[in-house]
Amino acid sequence: MIEMLEKGPRLAKAQNAEVGASKFCPGCGHGMILKTLAQTIDELELNDKAVFGCDIGCSLLSWNYMNVDTVQTHHGRTTPVIYGVTRANPDLVGIAYMGDGGGLAIGSQHLVNAAVRSENLLIIVANNTNYGMTGGQMSPTTMPGQKTETTPYGRDCDVTGRPAKGAEMVASIADPEKSFVARASVSNLRKLKATFKKALKNVDMGGFSFVEVLSVCPLNWRTNNVQTWDRLKTMEEFFEVKDFVQREGLE
Amino acid sequence: MVKKLITQDTRMFLTGNEVIAYAANAAEAEFMYGYPITPQNEIMHTWCKLLPKTEAGFLQTEDEISAGFSTIGGILAGKRAFTATAGPGNVIMQDAQSMAEMMRIPFVCAVMQRGGPSTATVIYAQQETRLTCFGGNGEGFRIVYSTAGHQDLYDYMIKAFNTAWKYRFPTFMLADGYQGKMREPVTLYDPASRGIKMVPVEATLGGANGSRPVNHVRNTFNLEEELMEVLDKYQEEFDRISPEIEEYLEYKADDAEVLIIAHGIVARSAMTAVDELRAKGIKAGLFRPITLRPLAVKPLRAAVARAKQVLFTESANGQLAQMVLEKIYGLQTPYSTLFKMGVGVTGDDIVQKVESMVKEPATV
Amino acid sequence: MARTRIVLAGEGGQGVQSIAKILVEAGYEAGKEILYIPNFGVEQRGGVSIAFCQIADEKIGEPRFSKGDIVIMLSDRAIDRCCTYVNENSTVIYDSSVCSKKPECKAKNIISVEANKIANEQLSARVFNIIVLGVLLSATNVLKLSDIKNAMEMALGKKFDAKPELRDLNYKALEMGMGLIEKAGV
């Protein structure tokens, strides 16, 4: 039975209460990641300092998700926009939010160089192993054998290479004295929050943070609720969930 | 707040790239984002060398894509930021420039044209005219000043910042490799001494601390009509402000029988040619559009209508000519062309061409 | 309107742009209008290096010109590249101790100097370009020796202070260069 309640959904202060339901598909991992991010911003009281940038791809649907200053950029270009912001105003806490395509394909040169220069921002790559917005094509992280619109018979690694491991790559080039690099998963949002906390604290300390979040895409995966979580488990076996680089003094 | 280097009129003997760095400082620019590409490198070199005195900021990015986008970031964070590029760098920076168009970001960029297409030469051309005016996936909501030497570089670089921040359309200073690399005397000045006040800048992202509602800056639209509504407004605004922005220069064009139409440094060669032709008894004159976007259409049409013949000359294959021909549609004045793709046009070239036009008038 | 157009061409590394810079700096300090375009190709070093200089009493229009009043060629490749800047009003000067051929172009006059040989035999190979600067100073005849010396001081003063004998060497090279043209009677 439907009732009318005065009390609404429990939203973080850093979530935009004006927009109602998000623009994401049912079961989309972006919702889980972003609400966790918003809760972390609240808990660290970074609401006035945070500047959020989103990419093209499904992440762009978050252009009014957050209740913090936001800029929606081009595919792969969120990283340079946000380090442009924090270079100009180092007091801000910059967050560049993108998918695996934006982070590891079209924007990979920005990711690599931001990591090497220890740019002062948090880069979040939501890894759902495909290009969601454009209709489910192969991405750099598509799993071996995974069917996508451009690998309809399954990803053949002999032809397309092996899936890119973003966190490992960034960990290998990031300055251990200035960086926090981790891979987390939407399967455990409490842990994800703890990861975001370290990442944002590190940015607030002037460092560079990179968090790859294993995420889900039930629509393009064509999975039901049970299969979605199962698929994520397989991903976690392939992409190791852990903190790769953690500067000293960061808790 | 940056420290200004030029507090009183100072005559210096500089390369154009150096002039641009000094001009940006005079305009109180606080941050430059850039990526090396010839022939604009010395803008960055000079800017960096001056940093201890100016206390401004600089970031060398990983490519022109990031130079463009990080410039946008800097501007949104409330800094008077700028960038510079050339050639293939200008091509890939269109990504950021079209975002600046859509988001109405006061993006200032100096373009030092080189030969194209592709890598071509690192020397000189006017082949980025169309790209700079209309690049990106849109309508060219941009303001473009075409300069013809070092005093122009100084004057218009300062002006570009104010135009950009006043009207919030990306603003370009279109110069070239010759202007960047050549040395000639120039008078640097404090803009305030010329009555120029810099338009104040403000932050779109960050720093509000609850003093205003949060900003959600976007360039994505869901519906066709939603987009058109925005673009119609932009176009209406662009048309409305155009008369305030349009600039041109006429040189002995009043009674000119042969009107030369040229922009940038080629217009300077045309001035040399006009003097030589007049000395030989040929009534030549020059119309030089200074703003290429928007074009000063009314005076342009009037000058063309007065002349018996028109000569378009460019270090490109008619990129300006195309833009002008569209605007002078309906006029009957015949024209001829002298196009040298990616190569400098000398006074002699123009003199010879005009002499041949006098002997054998254009029929097109 | 007095305007002198100079084309100075040689091999990259011969010091062509260095002396062009001294020349235009001297002109600027002497209150002349100046326009100088270094030829800059893709390579930072090597290849033919050309300096286009203009010295005038009034504002200069065209940045690039078709024909030079003085065209100096310091290598075979420079000869090949630069005859295009020569017409019947040009004075062509080439270094016959470097070039293996004579420029074949229609000029007002074609003069050979042996700056390289003189540098090697009488001074030092390093001041070859300064001898050429002396040649240029005499040939153009629009700037004073003192203007050039001041500009040299600006460009090389630190080196001179460290090694004072270099100053004398360079001045001597400059004057010998000037003498070469006086002998040719341009």
Add this chain to the structure above:
Amino acid sequence: MTKTHKAIKVENVAKGKADWHLYTDYCKGCGLCIVKCPKKCLNWSKEVGIYQTPAVEPNPEECIGCGTCELVCPDNAIRVEKK
């Protein structure tokens, strides 16, 4: 006027220690919560969410009010209020 929200309200779950709410204008019917529920006590509801697909509701007898469903919901549709 105070804004009100359409909701499925299940009172006194977890032996009366909590109230369970689902906001139907937020629920997209993905069912991810059903799998994550430690007691496996969430079921498809007769009520529909924003996309006219079934929402979910708990069996009040089995629900322990742990809040896992609220935590995992990508769209903030669930609110478990401990009393």
